[in-house]
Every structure is written in structure tokens, then in C-alpha cells.
Amino acid sequence: MKRPTLILVAGLAVAVLAYCGVYYAGTANCCHSAQDGTPELAWLKQEFNLSDAEFKRISEMHEAYLSGCAERCRRIDLKNEELLRHLAATNNITPEIEKALAESALLRADCQKKMLQHFYDVSHTMPPEQGKRYLAWVQKQTIPSDSHSQMHH
Amino acid sequence: MQSDETLRQVLRQWKVDAQLPPRFQEQVWRQIERSEPQVLMPAWVLLWRRATAALARPSLAASYVTLLLLAGLLAGYWQVRITRAQAEDNMGVRYVQLVAPFQNPHR
Numbered sequence: 001m002k003r004p005t006l007i008l009v010a011g012l013a014v015a016v017l018a019y020c021g022v023y024y025a026g027t028a029n030c031c032h033s034a035q036d037g038t039p040e041l042a043w044l045k046q047e048f049n050l051s052d053a054e055f056k057r058i059s060e061m062h063e064a065y066l067s068g069c070a071e072r073c074r075r076i077d078l079k080n081e082e083l084l085r086h087l088a089a090t091n092n093i094t095p096e097i098e099k100a101l102a103e104s105a106l107l108r109a110d111c112q113k114k115m116l117q118h119f120y121d122v123s124h125t126m127p128p129e130q131g132k133r134y135l136a137w138v139q140k141q142t143i144p145s146d147s148h149s150q151m152h153h
Numbered sequence: 154m155q156s157d158e159t160l161r162q163v164l165r166q167w168k169v170d171a172q173l174p175p176r177f178q179e180q181v182w183r184q185i186e187r188s189e190p191q192v193l194m195p196a197w198v199l200l201w202r203r204a205t206a207a208l209a210r211p212s213l214a215a216s217y218v219t220l221l222l223l224a225g226l227l228a229g230y231w232q233v234r235i236t237r238a239q240a241e242d243n244m245g246v247r248y249v250q251l252v253a254p255f256q257n258p259h260r
Contacts, residue, residue: 022229
């Protein structure tokens with residue numbers, strides 16, 4: 001191969017190697033945390049600058065909340081199945097359907113109450129400024145802000 | 154016929170004393186080369202020839218490699234920023250889906 005051709009190819013190879021090197025070095029940390037058991041919590045630690053002690057405490061709270069959350073979801077699923085059975089048996093609103101709807105709504109409300117309590121607990125475990133920021137962000141993500149009155153127009 | 158014979162005799166006796174200009178033969182060949190039709194080459198061949206000719210100069214070769222190295226580093230850095238921003242957004246969404254069961258449309 002002629003020398004100028006070799007330089008031309010070498011230049012391109014250098015560019016590709018530089019790109020790959022920077023890319024893999026820059027995303028290694030990102031991929032490593034994604035492979036962890038709880039990448040979401042690793043992200044929370046990084047995003048809200050948590051210390052190891054705060055992270056440990058929040059991880060424990062997270063685990064406790066999720067186990068309770070799974071149980072509440074199971075109860076909601078059971079209530080939904082019951083409601084579907086009542087709906088299949090009739091074509092009117094029966095007292096059983098009313099009761100199932102009310103219980104389902106109560107279960108959902110309890111679920112949301114526990115969720116909000118978890119957000120407050122987590123935010124109190126964080127440094128004050130970060131806790132405030134976390135609470136504002138998570139509420140914006142979970143509490144719908146769109147007006148229902150607009151649905152009728 | 155008579156005049157032809159006379160002309161031949163005159164031509165035989167004619168001697169040229171004038172000197173040829175310097176590098177006369179070389180200039181004649183150049184003019185012949187110029188008068189020949191040019192072969193049309195594809196643009197990429199011309200570009201390739203010019204690039205390789207330029208890269209024969211060490212200063213240009215060094216600049217070329219340095220420029221591509223910087224371009225590679227810059228492109229890699231830019232891609233890292235985009236990838237990290239996307240991953241962070243994605244993790245935020247995953248966290249919300251994990252802790253907020255009603256964010257899941259199937260429930």
C-alpha cells in the first residue's frame with residue numbers, strides 16, 4: 001500500500017478508535033449501574049446526590065414499600081375479578097356491583113395514600129433541598145395535573 | 154516541366170543557416186501532447202489523486218490525522234452525552250413505574 005493511502009486509512013482508523021474509546025469510557029458507568037439489581041435506585045442516588053447512609057436507608061424503605069405495594073396490588077386484582085364476575089351476571093347496577101366498586105375505589109385510594117406517604121418518607125431521608133426537589137419531581141410524575149373538565153368539551 | 158526542374162535545382166542548393174531555438178525538440182513534443190484530447194476521469198478519481206498527493210506532504214498528513222482524531226473524540230463525547238441523557242430519562246421513568254402502580258396502564 002502506498003504511503004499516502006496508508007495515512008488516509010490510518011486517519012480514519014484513528015477517528016473510529018477515538019470515538020469508540022470515548023463512548024465506551026463515558027458509558028461504562030451508565031451500563032454498569034443498569035446491570036445492577038436495582039438500577040432505578042442507583043439512578044436515584046446519583047440524581048439526588050445521596051450519601052451511602054441515605055441510600056442504604058432509602059433502599060430499605062423502598063424494599064419495604066414494594067412488598068406492601070405488591071400485596072395491595074394483589075387485593076385490587078382480586079376485587080377487580082369480583083367486580084367483573086358481578087358485571088357478567090347482570091345488565092344493571094346491583095348492590096353487589098356498587099359494593100365492589102366502592103371497595104375497589106377504597107383499595108386504590110389506600111394504595112395512593114401509601115405511595116404518597118412513601119414519597120414523603122423518602123424525601124425526608126434526603127438532604128432538605130434534594131428532598132424538596134425529589135418531592136416536586138415525583139409528584140409531577142405521579143399525580144395527574146390535566147383537568148378532567150376539559151374532557152367534556 | 155522546365156520550371157519544376159529549375160525549382161529542384163534551387164532547392165538542392167538552398168542551405169539553412171539559422172539556428173534552432175534551445176530545447177526545440179522538447180517544446181515540439183509538449184505541443185503535440187497538449188494537442189491530444191484530454192482523458193476525462195471520474196471526480197472521485199481526481200479527488201483521490203489530489204488527496205493522496207496532498208498527504209505525501211508530512212505537515213498535511215499530520216494535520217489530517219490530528220483533525221480526524223479530534224473529530225472522533227468530539228463525536229464520541231457528543232454521543233456519550235446523548236446516551237447518558239436518554240439513560241437517565243429512562244431510569245426516571247422506570248423508578249416512577251416501580252413505585253407508582255397506577256402509572257402502569259394495565260392495572
